[in-house]
Amino acid sequence: GLGCADMTFVSRYCRDVIYGPTSQVGHIIHNGVGEPTLVKPEHTFSFKSRLQITEDEYVLLSLQRLDYLKRIDIILRSMPEILAQQPKTRLIIAGKGTDLSRLKSIAAELGLADRVIFPGFVDESEKPIYFTAADLFLFHSTYETFGIVLAEAMNYGTPIVSVANTAIPEVVNEGETGVLVPTLDHRAFANAVLQLLSKRERREKMGKKAKEKAKRIFTWDTNARKYEEVLESAAAK
Numbered sequence: 001g002l003g004c005a006d007m008t009f010v011s012r013y014c015r016d017v018i019y020g021p022t023s024q025v026g027h028i029i030h031n032g033v034g035e036p037t038l039v040k041p042e043h044t045f046s047f048k049s050r051l052q053i054t055e056d057e058y059v060l061l062s063l064q065r066l067d068y069l070k071r072i073d074i075i076l077r078s079m080p081e082i083l084a085q086q087p088k089t090r091l092i093i094a095g096k097g098t099d100l101s102r103l104k105s106i107a108a109e110l111g112l113a114d115r116v117i118f119p120g121f122v123d124e125s126e127k128p129i130y131f132t133a134a135d136l137f138l139f140h141s142t143y144e145t146f147g148i149v150l151a152e153a154m155n156y157g158t159p160i161v162s163v164a165n166t167a168i169p170e171v172v173n174e175g176e177t178g179v180l181v182p183t184l185d186h187r188a189f190a191n192a193v194l195q196l197l198s199k200r201e202r203r204e205k206m207g208k209k210a211k212e213k214a215k216r217i218f219t220w221d222t223n224a225r226k227y228e229e230v231l232e233s234a235a236a237k
Helices: 012-019 041-050 074-087 102-108 127-133 148-155 187-197 200-217 218-236
Strands: 057-061 089-094 116-120 134-138 161-162 180-181
Touching: 012 127, 012 134, 041 127, 057 074, 057 148, 074 102, 074 187, 102 116, 102 218, 127 148, 134 148, 134 187, 148 161, 148 200, 180 187, 187 200
Parallel strands: 057 089, 057 134, 089 116, 134 161, 161 180
Antiparallel strands: none
16 A cells, blocks of 8 residues: 555455454445346246256356356255255356366266256356346355455345355355355255255345345445545545
């Protein structure tokens, strides 16, 4: 920050790493999301049909860059336990990246070939239908300075199952907008998914709160105003 009039950080975690947990330097201004796009039921039905997902199956979505640091393999390893109790469940692992071939191999080794779908890269215009079709959004990254995809999923009212590390607990409120479990614990991850799949009312309540939080805190209109205030203040100095 040498020579700076002021500073901004996308999360408290970012500031804590640089300046320590007691620091009050700068301003926390989160990343933002746009207004959610309306997805009609017939579009969701068509999407599921294209991926050969039946209407009586739960849809679990994991969408991100397929990188080893995201540890998507832990999500895959949770699937046998999930399927043992909820056999009508499909997992979509969307995105592209260097970890794709390893993840496909793990899915094959675990006998998940017909339960896991790898649709590849998802364009921004297609994201709304993925989030809308999903019953839960699953995310198991080991390092996030924010985790924009979590805010995007919440923006569509999709409850989250993720892990309690780095900046993730700032985006996802444990027990309110999602469930956070210890990192690298595939059994705890599976249990969290199963708890939410078996309790529709709780899942829907979390989804509603997730959407409310996204609208209240993560919209670009809100954050653009915050940046404007900081820039005006810095310019005045």
